[in-house]
Amino acid sequence: MQIEEGVGTFVESRGISNLSMTPAVPFRILTVVLCAMILSPSASIAQSCDPYAYSLTNGTTADAVQVMSNFNTVRNCANALASGGTLTNAILSGTTTIPGSGSISGSGNISLGGTAALTFGGTNAQFKVADGSFGATDSRWLLSNGTATHAALRLVANSSSFFSIDAVQANNSGIQKVLLLNPNGGSVGIGTLSPSYTLHVNGSVAGTSAYNNLSDARLKKNVATIEDALGIIERLRGVRFDWRTPKERAVGKLFNLPINEPQVGFLAQEVNAVLPEAVTVSSDENIMSIEETKVVPVLVEAIKELKKANNTQAGETRRLRDEISELKAQFELMRESASATRVTGVLAAE
Numbered sequence: 001m002q003i004e005e006g007v008g009t010f011v012e013s014r015g016i017s018n019l020s021m022t023p024a025v026p027f028r029i030l031t032v033v034l035c036a037m038i039l040s041p042s043a044s045i046a047q048s049c050d051p052y053a054y055s056l057t058n059g060t061t062a063d064a065v066q067v068m069s070n071f072n073t074v075r076n077c078a079n080a081l082a083s084g085g086t087l088t089n090a091i092l093s094g095t096t097t098i099p100g101s102g103s104i105s106g107s108g109n110i111s112l113g114g115t116a117a118l119t120f121g122g123t124n125a126q127f128k129v130a131d132g133s134f135g136a137t138d139s140r141w142l143l144s145n146g147t148a149t150h151a152a153l154r155l156v157a158n159s160s161s162f163f164s165i166d167a168v169q170a171n172n173s174g175i176q177k178v179l180l181l182n183p184n185g186g187s188v189g190i191g192t193l194s195p196s197y198t199l200h201v202n203g204s205v206a207g208t209s210a211y212n213n214l215s216d217a218r219l220k221k222n223v224a225t226i227e228d229a230l231g232i233i234e235r236l237r238g239v240r241f242d243w244r245t246p247k248e249r250a251v252g253k254l255f256n257l258p259i260n261e262p263q264v265g266f267l268a269q270e271v272n273a274v275l276p277e278a279v280t281v282s283s284d285e286n287i288m289s290i291e292e293t294k295v296v297p298v299l300v301e302a303i304k305e306l307k308k309a310n311n312t313q314a315g316e317t318r319r320l321r322d323e324i325s326e327l328k329a330q331f332e333l334m335r336e337s338a339s340a341t342r343v344t345g346v347l348a349a350e
Helices: 043-047 064-082 229-235 268-274 292-349
Strands: 139-143 151-158 162-169 188-190 199-201 239-241 263-265 279-281 288-290
Touching (some): 229 292, 268 279
Parallel strands (some): 188 199
Antiparallel strands (some): 139 151
């Protein structure tokens, strides 16, 4: 605060908590700042704090005792909040710190305007939302930019069954919005603290439709038909297996694998020797995985090669069948000719 002797001004100077004045010196109060700790309560703050000892208004004259008495009333109230007390119906401006077990509570709203921010610091700091907000009986948080038709992030905590995160229209109209995760890059892990892929799920994944891979010809170059696809398939080995338990594994001990369910598949090391395009390697433990969809194009070309070979064999079979039929016809003619020759010889002999 800034105090000038004589009939002067009493103005705000934030961050000052001590005031020294000579008693009985009159002051004209032009601006009254209620708390040097940047707490500026509304009129209803009297419900929580002691009333002011003196009524001071602009244009009146007061001595130092009156000013200090009113100031101490508000300072004591603010100190009560800082040491664990509770203020209701208060307006907080500037930078307000509530350390220790202090709290802001009530059934109304806490509103931050402009570029204000709500910051939680210290060890194990928490942001807690009790039941009954945003039109529901479960706990809900809504984070938005204040525009009713814009997207907002909604977090719903239902103690009996689930916790959900979704993007909705801020006015709670039921319109769903787009939810982006790491739109500027980075990985997303589910069930893992060290995702090795853009989306890494340590467990099973289910869906009601197929996963779509980009395949537009306009995005590709150096396109060539797979050669010897049948030979590649012949060198692949399908196997039956069981997953090792965590104690049995040298790598991937944190993987959530269905160890009690018989499996079928490939061995990535074997596939890598035949079709390396279908194998990926993690960045942490160099664990191999297989993009099994990349085996499908090889299977397609292998089937076409089989079809081509089958067509060739079918043509050869037809040719051989025709030759056999022709030989049989010639044989019948020869047999008939030979039979006629024998008859003629017998008749001539007689």
